[in-house]
Amino acid sequence: MSNSLGVRARPDRVTGAAPPAPPRRRSSGLTGLAYAAPAAVIVALFFLLPLGLVVWMSLNKWPLLAPPTFNAPGNYTQIADNALVLDAVVFTLKYTAVVTVLLFSVAFGLALLVQHRRPGIGFFRGAFFLPAAVGWATATLLFFGLLSDQIGPLNDLLEGIGLIDAPVSWTAGDPAVAFGSTVTLVIWRWAGFNMLILLTGLQAIPNEIYEAARVDGASAFQAFRRITLPLMRPTIALVLCLMITGSLLGFEQFYILTRGGPGSSTTSVVMVIVREAFVRFNLGSAAAMSVLVLAALVLLNALQLAFIRRRNS
Numbered sequence: 180m181s182n183s184l185g186v187r188a189r190p191d192r193v194t195g196a197a198p199p200a201p202p203r204r205r206s207s208g209l210t211g212l213a214y215a216a217p218a219a220v221i222v223a224l225f226f227l228l229p230l231g232l233v234v235w236m237s238l239n240k241w242p243l244l245a246p247p248t249f250n251a252p253g254n255y256t257q258i259a260d261n262a263l264v265l266d267a268v269v270f271t272l273k274y275t276a277v278v279t280v281l282l283f284s285v286a287f288g289l290a291l292l293v294q295h296r297r298p299g300i301g302f303f304r305g306a307f308f309l310p311a312a313v314g315w316a317t318a319t320l321l322f323f324g325l326l327s328d329q330i331g332p333l334n335d336l337l338e339g340i341g342l343i344d345a346p347v348s349w350t351a352g353d354p355a356v357a358f359g360s361t362v363t364l365v366i367w368r369w370a371g372f373n374m375l376i377l378l379t380g381l382q383a384i385p386n387e388i389y390e391a392a393r394v395d396g397a398s399a400f401q402a403f404r405r406i407t408l409p410l411m412r413p414t415i416a417l418v419l420c421l422m423i424t425g426s427l428l429g430f431e432q433f434y435i436l437t438r439g440g441p442g443s444s445t446t447s448v449v450m451v452i453v454r455e456a457f458v459r460f461n462l463g464s465a466a467a468m469s470v471l472v473l474a475a476l477v478l479l480n481a482l483q484l485a486f487i488r489r490r491n492s
Contacts, residue, residue: 233466237470238250240253240463243460254466255467258464263446270446274426274447275427277362278365278422278426279426282373283415283422286369286374289370289374290375293378294382308371309371310370311369315432318364318367319432319435319436320435322367323350328348333349350437351441352441353441354441354442357437357440358444361432361433361437369422376421377411377418380410384406388410389406416483423483430447430449430450433445448468448472452472453465
């Protein structure tokens with residue numbers, strides 16, 4: 180005789196009867212629910228509940244010190260009439276495009292530079308990643324002090340070597356200069372972080388593939404185009420999603436470094452949301468803008484991932 184597990188049972192030596200088969204363990208979904216419950220509670224409390232509150236606030240006129248009144252879809256229709264919002268959207272899209280191209284180029288270049296093991300390569304990997312260990316607000320304040328035309332050492336250094344004749348206002352003078360200062364800060368702070376992600380993807384590619392390509396006579400550029408880029412596509416997609424999402428939600432670098440100026444030339448969408456909520460105390464309008472930004476981010480990331488999956492298939 181054999182039991183339910185397919186193992187033949189030995190008969191009892193006294194009675195000659197086979198011993199009873201061990202009871203089959205019943206799989207229950209309660210154990211899985213118990214493991215998933217803490218994470219589900221955290222997601223519900225810190226994501227779903229606040230998200231639902233923001234959506235409800237966006238459907239009401241919600242002043243800070245007065246009871247809310249339902250006015251849907253008034254908060255959404257008023258956004259198009261706000262000239263500052265339109266200017267902020269144009270600037271944020273421009274900033275996202277510039278930062279994504281430059282930051283990805285620098286991060287990928289650094290990853291290729293430190294890809295192979297050689298003497299001293301650990302020092303350069305650590306040096307490139309070191310700015311990522313600095314807090315984002317701290318890094319922005321550091322750049323603000325460095326670029327200040329009153330206390331910053333950059334103007335004195337450039338005047339000392341003869342590159343400029345008078346102090347330059349790097350954050351509050353020319354809009355193009357303020358924009359360039361912000362982009363420089365972002366690249367300095369985030370290039371090492373994205374380099375680490377790209378380096379992980381590069382080191383996951385087996386060396387045997389490159390050796391086979393060299394045996395077949397492929398050049399370094401052909402190996403990069405035919406091997407590195409296709410196999411790096413998932414990692415590149417992840418990095419691009421992080422870069423684009425972070426750029427569209429840019430706030431600290433503008434609020435601390437340029438204050439949205441000169442004028443409103445470096446005012447981002449998130450700065451407009453903060454202005455509506457904490458300066459004008461119009462929480463309903465700020466909530467409506469936040470919902471639209473969230474919808475745009477979800478749609479954009481979904482399109483990116485769908486494009487990458489279609490290319491992989």
